[in-house]
Amino acid sequence: MRTRSQARRRRQPQVRQTSVESSNLEKPDNPPIVTMADNRTMAQLLEAPTEGYEDAIVIPEITANNFEIKHGLLNLVQNKQFFGNDKEDPHAHIRYFNKITSTMKIPNVPNTSVKLMLFPFSLEGAARIWLRALPGYG
Secondary structure, three states: OOOHHHHHOOOOOOOOOOOOOHHHHOOOOOOOOOOOOOOOOHHHHHOOOOOOOOOOOOOOOOOOOOOOOOHHHHHHHHHOOEOOOOOOOHHHHHHHHHHHHOOOOEOOEOHHHHHHHHHHHHEOOHHHHHHHHOOOOO
């Protein structure tokens, strides 16, 4: 039977001592030399390169007479805008945008021109800020 003082004293766990070989701790004779390629910050390294790229959106010349985008098509595009939130799927937005913009065919107007004209209207919030920040878009 234990006394109170013995009960209060707890056994310390036994720690095994392991020996570490001194050769693992020695510094190598020729340490590797690490050099940085440049002195840019991490934010600068993560930026997409823009040198040599044209403007963000360049709409080809339209040769059709009296061409205008219909109000209903513009409403369809703006009905489901992409805000750039984390929970939004950009691929789903592009699929929807392609589906909507491919419903209209205009003689002498390439479908890509219509898409390029309408795409900025499909963006809002952070996505629109991103588009305006691209070179040549303003």
